[in-house]
Amino acid sequence: MQQIKILLKKKMHKIILLSLIISLFINKLSFLPCPEGTETNVSGVDDDQGNPANCVNCQPDYYFNGDNFIPGVSECEECQISKAEGTQANPGGIATLALQCDINCPAGTQTENGETVYVAQKQECNFCKADHYNIFDKDDFEPGDYFCEECSIKKTSGSQATIGFEAQIEKQCNIACPTGTTTETAETNYKIHENECINCNVNFYFDSNEFLDGVSTCKPCPVKKIIGAVRTQVQCDVQCPDGTVVKDGKTTFENEKSECVKCAPNFYTAKQEEWIAGIDICFPCSNILIQGAQANYPSVATQATQCRGTFSQFLTFSLLFIYLYFL
Numbered sequence: 001m002q003q004i005k006i007l008l009k010k011k012m013h014k015i016i017l018l019s020l021i022i023s024l025f026i027n028k029l030s031f032l033p034c035p036e037g038t039e040t041n042v043s044g045v046d047d048d049q050g051n052p053a054n055c056v057n058c059q060p061d062y063y064f065n066g067d068n069f070i071p072g073v074s075e076c077e078e079c080q081i082s083k084a085e086g087t088q089a090n091p092g093g094i095a096t097l098a099l100q101c102d103i104n105c106p107a108g109t110q111t112e113n114g115e116t117v118y119v120a121q122k123q124e125c126n127f128c129k130a131d132h133y134n135i136f137d138k139d140d141f142e143p144g145d146y147f148c149e150e151c152s153i154k155k156t157s158g159s160q161a162t163i164g165f166e167a168q169i170e171k172q173c174n175i176a177c178p179t180g181t182t183t184e185t186a187e188t189n190y191k192i193h194e195n196e197c198i199n200c201n202v203n204f205y206f207d208s209n210e211f212l213d214g215v216s217t218c219k220p221c222p223v224k225k226i227i228g229a230v231r232t233q234v235q236c237d238v239q240c241p242d243g244t245v246v247k248d249g250k251t252t253f254e255n256e257k258s259e260c261v262k263c264a265p266n267f268y269t270a271k272q273e274e275w276i277a278g279i280d281i282c283f284p285c286s287n288i289l290i291q292g293a294q295a296n297y298p299s300v301a302t303q304a305t306q307c308r309g310t311f312s313q314f315l316t317f318s319l320l321f322i323y324l325y326f327l
Contacts, residue, residue, distance in 0.1 A: 037062035037076030039089060058095035060087040065120075069093045080122045080144065108132040108148030110161060118144070128167035130159040141165040152194055180204035180218030190214070205235040222255050243267035243282030245295050253278075263301035265293035272299050 034040065034055035041056060052072025058064050061083070062076035069092030076092065079101030090099060097103060103117045105125035109132075110116050118124040122144025128134055132148035134141050141164035148164065151173030162172060169175060175189045177197035181204075182188050190196040194214030200206050204218035221236030238252045240260035244267075245251050253259040257278030263269055266289060267282035275298035282298075285307030296305060 035075045056091055057089040058092050060089055063097045063100035064092045064095045106147040126164055127161045128164050130161050133169040133172040134164050134167045138168060139165050178217045200235055223257055241281045249295050262295040262297055264295050268301050268303045268306040269298050
């Protein structure tokens with residue numbers, strides 16, 4: 001008898017356990033998942049409380065793309081670009097793309113119509129704005145994913161929005177180096193950034209204290225060198241014509257060759273009139289002055305003024321000979 005009771009008790013336990021399993025299974029069936037991208041107000045995506053009509057919300061980062069949201073039937077689509085903050089579930093009827101998602105075009109891009117927000121898909125952001133360029137390889141541009149860089153030097157005119165894969169820097173921006181400067185490879189246009197412009201061009205010079213790459217300009221030489229060569233003496237031909245000097249006696253001029261207005265000490269000219277500064281030269285004396293030699297304007301820089309005369313030299317040697325003879 002005792003054995004029968006034990007068997008009945010075990011059988012009862014099995015029946016109860018089986019009933020619990022069946023009950024849990026039935027309950028699970030009654031809480032079916034909501035349609036894609038939707039959820040209930042209280043229990044999330046896996047609980048419609050046995051009634052699909054409870055699936056009334058679009059989940060965070062999901063939106064409804066339609067005119068009439070039907071709870072338990074309509075699905076919500078995932079945002080192509082999620083909001084950085086402030087994302088939340090909203091009733092399907094108001095969960096528009098603009099409310100649920102980030103609809104801003106990537107930096108420096110716009111739609112074909114000039115808008116900086118897209119209407120339906122991020123791929124609408126397929127243009128670089130005016131004064132912006134595609135930093136990626138030519139013909140490599142993914143609308144809605146790629147941004148466009150702002151030109152470091154903008155064009156003074158003619159800048160316009162351009163479809164991304166054609167918006168190269170040379171088309172969108174002013175890539176000319178500052179006046180008189182070049183890149184390391186002697187190009188007058190930079191490739192990516194103006195700080196590539198680091199040198200003065202041939203026949204240009206820099207006359208300030210600190211050269212700023214991509215900012216500083218170089219001045220044209222007053223007279224160009226025949227052979228190209230960052231200061232004036234290095235880059236330019238600033239030498240006065242033979243035998244001439246500027247007012248203070250230097251043999252180099254600052255700005256114009258016409259500054260070379262005098263014959264140098266121990267140099268003379270036979271053209272006291274119509275002598276042209278910067279073009280005409282002065283000739284070296286065959287007999288130089290030992291004392292008192294100085295630069296003079298051509299009108300007075302005669303051979304007699306600038307040089308030691310032959311008779312004077314003869315007299316000097318004669319007196320020296322007589323002096324030595326009587327010693």
